[in-house]
Amino acid sequence: MSDDPIHIHDTLTREKRQFVPDDPKNVRMYVCGPTVYDLAHIGNARPIVVFDVMARLLRHVYGADHVTYVRNITDVDDKINARAHERGISIRELTEETAKVFHDDIAQLNALPPDHEPRATENIDAMIAMIETLVEKGNAYEAEGHVLFNVPSMADYGQLSGRKRDEQIAGARVDPAPYKRDPADFVLWKPSDPEKGEPGWDSPWGFGRPGWHIECSAMSRSILGETFDIHGGGLDLIFPHHENEIAQSRCAHGNDVMANYWMHNGYLMAEGEKMSKSLGNFYTVNELLDEFPGEAIRLLLLKTHYRQPLDFTKEGLADAKRELDGWYRLKADGGEVPAGLVDALCDDLNTPGAITVLRGATNDPSALTAGANFLGLLQRNPDDWFKWQPKSAEGGLTDAEIDAKIAARKEARANKDFATSDAIRDELQAAGIILEDGAGGTTWRRG
Numbered sequence: 001m002s003d004d005p006i007h008i009h010d011t012l013t014r015e016k017r018q019f020v021p022d023d024p025k026n027v028r029m030y031v032c033g034p035t036v037y038d039l040a041h042i043g044n045a046r047p048i049v050v051f052d053v054m055a056r057l058l059r060h061v062y063g064a065d066h067v068t069y070v071r072n073i074t075d076v077d078d079k080i081n082a083r084a085h086e087r088g089i090s091i092r093e094l095t096e097e098t099a100k101v102f103h104d105d106i107a108q109l110n111a112l113p114p115d116h117e118p119r120a121t122e123n124i125d126a127m128i129a130m131i132e133t134l135v136e137k138g139n140a141y142e143a144e145g146h147v148l149f150n151v152p153s154m155a156d157y158g159q160l161s162g163r164k165r166d167e168q169i170a171g172a173r174v175d176p177a178p179y180k181r182d183p184a185d186f187v188l189w190k191p192s193d194p195e196k197g198e199p200g201w202d203s204p205w206g207f208g209r210p211g212w213h214i215e216c217s218a219m220s221r222s223i224l225g226e227t228f229d230i231h232g233g234g235l236d237l238i239f240p241h242h243e244n245e246i247a248q249s250r251c252a253h254g255n256d257v258m259a260n261y262w263m264h265n266g267y268l269m270a271e272g273e274k275m276s277k278s279l280g281n282f283y284t285v286n287e288l289l290d291e292f293p294g295e296a297i298r299l300l301l302l303k304t305h306y307r308q309p310l311d312f313t314k315e316g317l318a319d320a321k322r323e324l325d326g327w328y329r330l331k332a333d334g335g336e337v338p339a340g341l342v343d344a345l346c347d348d349l350n351t352p353g354a355i356t357v358l359r360g361a362t363n364d365p366s367a368l369t370a371g372a373n374f375l376g377l378l379q380r381n382p383d384d385w386f387k388w389q390p391k392s393a394e395g396g397l398t399d400a401e402i403d404a405k406i407a408a409r410k411e412a413r414a415n416k417d418f419a420t421s422d423a424i425r426d427e428l429q430a431a432g433i434i435l436e437d438g439a440g441g442t443t444w445r446r447g
């Protein structure tokens with residue numbers, strides 16, 4: 001289908017490079033996952049969908065059994081502690097509830113589950129072991145119950161973000177703690193106070209909890225090894241999170257690289273502005289799914305190249321829905337992925353190019369369908385797609401409620417109770433449901 005090798009724009013070297021995996025029998029990708037304290041917003045959904053397409057492409061090129069895709073869940077974080085306290089529930093209740101809604105929401109966006117989804121709280125031992133190594137090697141030190149990474153101990157710190165030393169200091173978590181040897185030093189471990197409800201674990205440095213950055217270094221090491229192929233995430237993670245992951249992993253293992261390719265998706269705005277609750281343009285995936293089917297959200301996210309900024313609008317979402325309506329009318333099985341689609345994806349995951357190929361394939365419905373499937377689109381059957389309606393729709397009846405009313409109408413007709421059967425028909429009609437009686441029974445569609 002495609003002879004072109006994959007090329008990836010690598011944030012670290014700042015160039016588009018041919019992708020050569022360390023081991024083509026085990027292509028390894030790590031992507032930073034959610035911190036589960038609140039519902040995912042549409043900006044959080046962008047890397048989920050982008051790297052889902054990347055994982056699909058890698059599985060296509062190297063074989064489904066030869067790709068290991070890891071996306072973590074951060075379930076220990078001060079934002080989690082604060083939110084659980086605010087809501088008067090346990091940390092565990094909050095993280096379980098939030099992780100469940102996250103999984104349900106992104107399943108609606110047709111994001112396939114990663115091969116591994118490690119949780120920070122289940123990998124504390126690996127984090128402690130890595131911190132101990134960093135202390136032994138002289139890259140980290142203990143001070144007042146904290147363990148800090150000493151930034152000047154790494155000669156070439158800062159290569160990923162390209163930040164100069166004064167910018168590193170300004171950008172580091174603004175925390176002018178007196179125990180820091182250097183203002184750019186960052187936390188690997190910090191003390192927890194059980195009386196304040198802070199979660200903690202026993203460690204060589206007392207009862208405490210890990211910093212955020214060490215989680216990903218330890219979990220990627222546990223599952224993928226000291227070095228791996230691709231590390232992904234949003235642009236906002238380059239500094240300090242990914243810069244510090246590199247510092248921790250390279251210094252602990254004595255390697256020149258952590259990941260061979262660094263991929264970062266661009267920023268997302270909503271309705272032309274930075275998303276903010278006060279502007280009314282702060283969209284959670286969960287509430288968008290009440291208004292639009294998940295596939296429309298997925299298509300809209302893929303219409304912009306992952307490295308470009310994306311302006312997410314409800315108007316754009318309605319356009320994406322209409323485009324999918326057209327494709328669903330054509331849906332047909334048994335085709336081959338249209339020429340050029342995989343080539344577009346191999347060119348630094350050019351999803352807008354792949355969508356252009358789909359638009360050119362509408363005269364060959366089975367090829368259109370196969371190509372859309374490759375991108376994780378057209379995954380429903382057309383009947384279900386056209387029955388979908390927003391939660392707010394007038395007379396918003398669920399499919400199950402409509403089916404139950406049709407069954408009641410059938411029973412009324414069998415009993416020759418035509419007044420009741422007509423009343424049910426009128427009620428459904430008022431709700432925009434059109435019934436068609438045929439030899440095989442009654443079918444319905446939303447008008």
Ligand SMILES: [Zn+2]
Nearest residue numbers: 032033216241
């Ligand atoms: Zn991470």
